[in-house]
Amino acid sequence: MSEIIKYHVAFPEFRVSGQVLHPGQGKNSRQCICYTDEDLITLSFRACSALLNGGPEPDAVLFATSTPVFRDRYHASFVADLLGLKQGILALDIISTARAGSDALLLADKLIGSGEYRNILLVAAHVDFPPVGEEFRNATGHAAVAMILSADKGLAEISSVQSYSSALAEEFYYKGEKTVYDPRFARAAGFKANMADAWKKTDPKPGQTGKIIINSPYARMAMSLLKKSGFDTDQHLFKDTIAPMVGHTGACHALLLMISAMENCQGSILLFDYLNGTNVIGFKINQQPAETRLSGLDFTEIVSYQDYLKLRKQGDFTDITYRTKEMFSSEMMMEREKDQLLYLKARECTSCHTVFLIKTSRCHHCHGTDFKVKKLARTGTVYTLTAEHYFPSSFPPVNMVVIDLDGGGRVTVQQTDNMYPDEENRIKIGDRVELVYRSMMENDRKPNYFWKCKKMARKGAKNAKENEK
Amino acid sequence: MKNNKKNIAIIGVGSTPFGDLFQYSYDDLVREAASTAMKDAGIDPEELQAAWLSTAFPEIGVFKGRSGMDLAEPLGIFGIPVTRVSNFCASGADAIRNAANALAAGECDVAMALGVEKLRDRSPQDSIVKMMVELSHPFYQKGFTAAGTFAVYANRMMHEYGVSREDIASVSVKNHFHGVMNDKAHYRTKCTIEQVLASPMVADPLTLMDSCPTTDGAACVIMVRAEDVDNSKHKPVYIDGIGLSISTGWDLPFFDSGHKFLSFQATRDAAAMAYRQAGITRPMEEIDLVEVHDCFSIVELLTYEDLGFCRTGEAKDLIRGKVTQLGGELPVNVSGGLLSCGHPVGATGVRMVVEVATHLRGQAGVRQVKDAKRGLTHNIGGPGAIASVIILNNEN
Numbered sequence: 003m004s005e006i007i008k009y010h011v012a013f014p015e016f017r018v019s020g021q022v023l024h025p026g027q028g029k030n031s032r033q034c035i036c037y038t039d040e041d042l043i044t045l046s047f048r049a050c051s052a053l054l055n056g057g058p059e060p061d062a063v064l065f066a067t068s069t070p071v072f073r074d075r076y077h078a079s080f081v082a083d084l085l086g087l088k089q090g091i092l093a094l095d096i097i098s099t100a101r102a103g104s105d106a107l108l109l110a111d112k113l114i115g116s117g118e119y120r121n122i123l124l125v126a127a128h129v130d131f132p133p134v135g136e137e138f139r140n141a142t143g144h145a146a147v148a149m150i151l152s153a154d155k156g157l158a159e160i161s162s163v164q165s166y167s168s169a170l171a172e173e174f175y176y177k178g179e180k181t182v183y184d185p186r187f188a189r190a191a192g193f194k195a196n197m198a199d200a201w202k203k204t205d206p207k208p209g210q211t212g213k214i215i216i217n218s219p220y221a222r223m224a225m226s227l228l229k230k231s232g233f234d235t236d237q238h239l240f241k242d243t244i245a246p247m248v249g250h251t252g253a254c255h256a257l258l259l260m261i262s263a264m265e266n267c268q269g270s271i272l273l274f275d276y277l278n279g280t281n282v283i284g285f286k287i288n289q290q291p292a293e294t295r296l297s298g299l300d301f302t303e304i305v306s307y308q309d310y311l312k313l314r315k316q317g318d319f320t321d322i323t324y325r326t327k328e329m330f331s332s333e334m335m336m337e338r339e340k341d342q343l344l345y346l347k348a349r350e351c352t353s354c355h356t357v358f359l360i361k362t363s364r365c366h367h368c369h370g371t372d373f374k375v376k377k378l379a380r381t382g383t384v385y386t387l388t389a390e391h392y393f394p395s396s397f398p399p400v401n402m403v404v405i406d407l408d409g410g411g412r413v414t415v416q417q418t419d420n421m422y423p424d425e426e427n428r429i430k431i432g433d434r435v436e437l438v439y440r441s442m443m444e445n446d447r448k449p450n451y452f453w454k455c456k457k458m459a460r461k462g463a464k465n466a467k468e469n470e471k
Numbered sequence: 472m473k474n475n476k477k478n479i480a481i482i483g484v485g486s487t488p489f490g491d492l493f494q495y496s497y498d499d500l501v502r503e504a505a506s507t508a509m510k511d512a513g514i515d516p517e518e519l520q521a522a523w524l525s526t527a528f529p530e531i532g533v534f535k536g537r538s539g540m541d542l543a544e545p546l547g548i549f550g551i552p553v554t555r556v557s558n559f560c561a562s563g564a565d566a567i568r569n570a571a572n573a574l575a576a577g578e579c580d581v582a583m584a585l586g587v588e589k590l591r592d593r594s595p596q597d598s599i600v601k602m603m604v605e606l607s608h609p610f611y612q613k614g615f616t617a618a619g620t621f622a623v624y625a626n627r628m629m630h631e632y633g634v635s636r637e638d639i640a641s642v643s644v645k646n647h648f649h650g651v652m653n654d655k656a657h658y659r660t661k662c663t664i665e666q667v668l669a670s671p672m673v674a675d676p677l678t679l680m681d682s683c684p685t686t687d688g689a690a691c692v693i694m695v696r697a698e699d700v701d702n703s704k705h706k707p708v709y710i711d712g713i714g715l716s717i718s719t720g721w722d723l724p725f726f727d728s729g730h731k732f733l734s735f736q737a738t739r740d741a742a743a744m745a746y747r748q749a750g751i752t753r754p755m756e757e758i759d760l761v762e763v764h765d766c767f768s769i770v771e772l773l774t775y776e777d778l779g780f781c782r783t784g785e786a787k788d789l790i791r792g793k794v795t796q797l798g799g800e801l802p803v804n805v806s807g808g809l810l811s812c813g814h815p816v817g818a819t820g821v822r823m824v825v826e827v828a829t830h831l832r833g834q835a836g837v838r839q840v841k842d843a844k845r846g847l848t849h850n851i852g853g854p855g856a857i858a859s860v861i862i863l864n865n866e867n
Contacts (some may be wrong), residue, residue, distance in 0.1 A: 048701040327686055331609035348726075359726035360611070366719060367729045386630070388622035388674035392600060394615050399675070400614045404623055404725060404732065412727035414623075431630050442609060452610040468777050 004114040006285070007156030009149035009261055010053035010295060012045045015247055015419050017301035018310050020137035023137045025307070033143040033249030035304065036070070037419050038313060038396045039440035042127040043452065045146035045327070046437050047084050050125060053148040054085060060123035060150060062092035065112055066102035066253045069130040070095070072449070080449065081125060084439070086345055100277035101145070102126065102253040104217075105225035108163045108281055110151040120256050121152045128252030131314055139178055141296050143249025147257045157291055158264055162284035166200040168192075172220060173279045192278075193223050200459030201227045202308050203274070208232045215240045215263060217256040226443075240267065242295065258296070260285065265294045302422065312396050313421065331450040343452065346380070346437075348411050349373035357411040380437040381458070384429060403434055403455050416455040427457060434458040477575040477747050478867070480700045480707040481511025483693035484825040487559035489813045490657040492687040497535040497589040498545035503832040504689035505546055505585055512693035513704050516546060519693075520555045523566035525586035527578035527852075528815035530606075531598045533589045535816065551579075560764060560852025561715060561766055562586065563690070563820025564859030568713045570694050580699060586822070587689035588815030598685050610724040613850075618674035618767060619681055620854035625676055625769040632784040634772065636676055641790045642665035642768035643680050646804045649797060650697045651810025652838035657686050657813030667768075681768040686813025690821035694830070697867050708828045711845070711862040712751075714744030719856045735851050737858035738777035745847075745860040746779075754779045755801060758862070759843040760830055764825035765808040774849060776804075778860070798837060805830070805838045816852075823848035824861060 013034045019386035020031040036045070046065070054060070065078035072080070077094035096102045103126035110122040125383065126147045136364050151160070156457040172192035176182065197218070206214065217226050221242075227471070244251065244258045250260055256275040260283075261272050268287050275281040304310050341347040354368035357376055364371055382405040389399035401417035418440050421428050429435070435455040444453045484506025487500050488756055495503070509516065522543075522846025535541045539553030552581055558565040563586035570582035578734060590598045612620070628634045650656040662680060670679040700707045718737035724730040734852045742754075751757045761778070765771040775786040789795050795803035806826040811821060827846035829835045840846075844865055851858045 170863065173483070218773075329605050329609065329613075330607070335609065354729075356727065356729040358723070358728070360723050361721070364722065366723065366727060386623045386627035388615075388619045388626060388677075390614060390619045391615055391672050391674065392596070392616050392618070393604060399672075400622070402612075402619050406728065410728055412726055412728040412730065414612065442613060447598045450609060451611070 004151040004160050005112045005151060005156035005238060005288070006158045006160070006264070007152040007154055008053060009147065009151050010049045010273055011051035011258065011261065012047070014040055014135045014144050015302050016304055016313065016421065018304040020138065022304055022307055022310065023141065031141065031249065032247065033141045034145060034301065035131050035313060036144045037421065038315060039418055039442070039454065040129070041441055042077065042129045042146070043066055043080060043084070043449070044147065044440050045129065045144065046081050046125050046127045046446060048086055049122065049146040050081060053150065054123070058150065058152070060091070060122045061193045062119050062122045063087065064094050064096060064106040064122060064124050066106035066124070066126040067128060068094045068098055068100060068102050068253050069076065069128055070097050078125070083245070084344065101275050101279065103269055103375065104256045104273070104275040104281040104283055105165070107151065107160070107257065107283065108165055111160045111163050114151055114153050120154070121150050124149050124151055126254045126257050128254045129255065130252060134311065141249060143245075143251045145248060145251040145254045145258065146255045147261070149257065155288070157285045157287070158260075158288055159288060160283065161270070161281070161286050164200070164204065164282040165279065166196070166203070166282070167196040167279040170195040172196065173390065174408070189220065189343050193220060196278060196280050197224055197274065197276045200274065200276065200282055203296035203356070204282050207273055208376065210232070211272050213240045213263065213272070214238055215259045215271060215273040217273065217275045219250070224274070231273050240271065247299070254280075262296055263287070263295055264291060270442060297319070313395055331443065333448070346378040348376050348378050350376040350410065359411060359413060376411065378411040378413070379408040379420065382435060384431050384433045384435060385412070387429060401429055403429060403435065405455060413453065415452070417456065418456045419456050421469065423451065429457050476597040476712070477571050477710060478697040478739045479571040479574050479694055479710040479793045480697045480703040480705070480867070481692045481694050481710065481824070481828055481863070482707050484828050485511055486655060486690035486825050488655045489686050489687050489688035489815060489822070491591045493583060494796045495687060497541070497587065500587045500689035501542055501545040501585065501686065504587065504691040505583065508583070508691035508693050512575050514693060516548050517579050518572065519548060519571070519583055520546070520581050521551055521573055521638070522583040522585065523556050523569045524553060525556045525562040525566035525584070525681050525817040525821065526588055527557055527559055527562045528588065528590070528598070528602065528644050531590070531593070531602050533592050535589065536587065538544065548780065549556070558852070559818055559857050560766065560858045561820060561850040561859040562817045563822070564713075564848065564850050564861055565715055565820070565823065567692060567694070567861065568715055568859070569826060570835045571710055571713060574696050578694060581816075582694045583691060583723050584821060585689065585691040586695065586815070586818035586820060589596060589766065590680060590685040590760045590815060592760045595685055612725055616674065616681055617854060618677050618857050621767040621769055622674035622677045624732045624773060624855070626757075628769065628773065629676070631733060631837050632787065636668065637664050638787045638790055639772065640664045640799040642765060642771045643667045643792070643794070643810050646765055646808035646810040649795070649805045650757060650807025652836070653807045653811065656807040656811040657684055658807070658811045672725060677767050677769065683766050683809035687813045688813065688815035688818045688822065691817050692821060692824055707731060708831045709864045709867045711864045712745035712748030713861050714741035714748070715857070716740035717857050721856060722855055724855060734773060735777050735855045735858060737856055738774055738849065738851055738860070741858040741860040742778050745862050749862040751862065753802070758801065758845050760805060760827060760840040761801060761803045762806060762826055762848045763803050763808065764819070764852075765804055765810050766814055768810065770851060771803065773806070773849060774851070777821040778847070778849065797840065802840050805835070805840055820848065820859060823850070824863065826861050832861060
């Protein structure tokens with residue numbers, strides 16, 4: 003049996019409401035939406051780097067998503083490399099399955115149970131955009147969750163894991179290339195195959211089982227099962243407060259509900275993650291986490307549907323609009339210069355203490371030739387800056403910011419998350435900023451990520467607070 | 472260092488108009504600048520013994536200027552060494568420096584330095600902007616255009632030294648005022664501070680009218696050793712000093728914790744070399760006119776300090792006091808500067824030498840700096856890494 007010893011979450015700063023997506027008929031729903039330079043990888047990196055700060059070093063990485071960005075490479079390996087984990091680590095993807103998050107948890111638990119692994123980093127992420135015009139029906143929220151499952155004692159103990167697989171999906175049939183929604187027969191039969199069966203075999207009982215979590219778009223259908231088994235749904239069913247806040251987060255959602263339970267409940271919990279089959283995970287909360295991750299979050303609301311489309315890079319709306327440009331990037335360049343570009347390992351002149359992120363064999367200032375490696379901090383102060391009005395961007399201008407990092411070192415990077423350059427977001431000399439890892443070219447489908455900066459002490463700051471170290 | 476002063480004379484100068492020269496090909500530009508200079512020097516093509524061609528960016532122009540061949544071919548001058556020089560905005564000055572050194576070394580007796588750039592056959596955003604957006608390193612400086620790499624200096628200078636936005640704009644107003652008098656300039660229209668401030672923002676705080684355009688143009692000089700000057704035939708000017716320095720890198724300043732964004736060390740280093748060769752210790756008193764690399768208006772202000780015309784933080788006083796306007800104590804950019812003439816990158820440094828030489832010969836017409844005896848040209852590029860300073864004198 004394994005234990006969850008720590009976890010972290012990452013949400014984008016921006017959030018759109020149902021009313022903005024479909025004025026007049028939109029529901030009270032809200033979904034977190036990635037900025038133009040965010041994706042699965044950047045959200046995962048943010049959650050993971052915050053999580054791993056202070057150890058332990060994981061000996062395996064499992065990456066779960068139903069919305070992969072890469073078609074034919076491993077997300078888990080990519081994230082492991084971004085995090086600077088040791089080469090040759092077990093890194094596996096669990097991709098394109100509806101229950102990817104709990105599948106990964108289940109697998110991690112079995113691997114730890116085997117005794118071969120001690121600390122497994124479990125990452126789940128979801129970033130998906132429905133077709134333009136159909137956001138109302140299919141909108142989901144973007145998020146990443148990272149947790150360490152360990153053989154050591156921690157916040158919650160995984161007490162049982164079961165997976166009930168079924169070939170019968172709840173409510174779909176296929177018409178050519180399209181999946182068609184038809185609830186009449188498939189959902190009824192699917193529910194029976196995917197949930198009723200798992201419920202029967204698990205046989206939960208009031209007074210013994212503790213709280214029940216059901217993660218499914220069809221959770222309501224499970225109410226009768228709970229009632230039949232003698233559960234009081236008000237008392238025993240754990241309420242999903244995540245979906246109303248950020249939208250349903252796909253592969254992350256089951257894990258987010260577990261985290262929500264850890265932050266709000268005590269005792270034993272039974273999670274039914276059901277879609278096209280059911281994973282049933284029992285866990286026991288040992289202690290409340292010292293710091294909550296799902297409360298006190300602050301988001302920037304997207305004001306108009308047009309802004310939402312711009313954020314998705316759909317359509318031309320501005321004079322100097324973003325247009326697809328093929329920009330040079332090279333995977334080998336990143337690989338070769340990883341120490342500087344990714345891990346921010348600079349060189350400090352041992353005589354005058356000037357710090358260079360770009361390698362130089364002689365100090366530019368005192369002509370010293372002896373350097374020591376210095377890992378740069380990810381927070382700093384704006385030294386100078388400019389707003390570039392002619393660099394292509396969805397949200398021009400591009401602010402270029404020259405930053406003096408805390409503890410020494412200088413970087414020059416783009417500002418991000420500045421969709422609304424209001425007073426709160428306006429950046430000037432002397433402002434405090436933090437570095438965030440983002441996709442470099444908005445159009446670039448190559449894995450081309452680099453550091454950008456974000457003004458500190460503003461919305462979404464809690465999400466990024468982990469950077470202050 | 473041996474041979475501080477090289478004793479080189481410029482005996483012929485020539486340039487094309489600068490602007491949207493759609494009627495000229497790259498080769499036409501080369502031919503016009505070269506033939507004007509050779510005619511001015513009174514030499515025939517077969518007397519040339521070596522040449523240097525400066526084109527900074529063949530790949531964002533018309534793919535010409537990748538080697539010295541692109542000078543030899545349009546002129547039909549074959550059988551002599553021709554070298555292409557590329558050193559960003561200091562390319563033209565570096566062509567002159569190389570020609571001077573070869574003459575001083577005795578490798579040749581008559582040399583040509585020619586700068587040419589053909590950028591306007593492409594749309595403006597397909598040339599220099601393209602270089603920064605599409606071709607450069609995927610991470611370092613990504614997000615900058617050329618304007619932005621100088622705008623960060625402007626913002627820091629405003630923050631540290633109390634330079635106002637109007638001070639920066641005044642450089643553009645002054646140089647456009649001068650440009651009206653230059654019939655070869657790209658732009659020949661006066662402007663006001665209000666117009667500069669109201670023009671479209673390019674890279675905050677620099678607006679369109681704080682920025683020079685990309686331009687087509689060519690300029691050429693013919694050089695010999697001073698001892699070979701024939702005073703019956705030539706109206707020579709002499710090279711008092713040439714300095715060229717690379718003092719940081721393309722990306723390095725943006726990732727170097729010691730970089731202050733208040734000065735260009737390259738300018739200071741190049742000036743120190745040139746001043747030493749020319750024996751200049753009080754530049755403000757000893758120089759009569761200056762062509763400064765005002766690719767963006769802020770650069771001219773910074774350069775006043777880097778060239779030693781005033782103390783650190785006092786550049787604003789020179790522009791406020793109209794010291795650098797024609798008629799002032801030290802006229803700067805009476806040609807109109809890059810802001811009016813435009814910036815065919817490889818040609819600019821040579822164009823400046825042609826301009827200063829014209830004043831030293833007393834042939835500059837309405838914009839003539841009175842009694843000009845000694846002039847200075849300055850280029851900075853890459854974006855602040857490379858600088859050149861050339862000092863010219865009309866007496867040897």
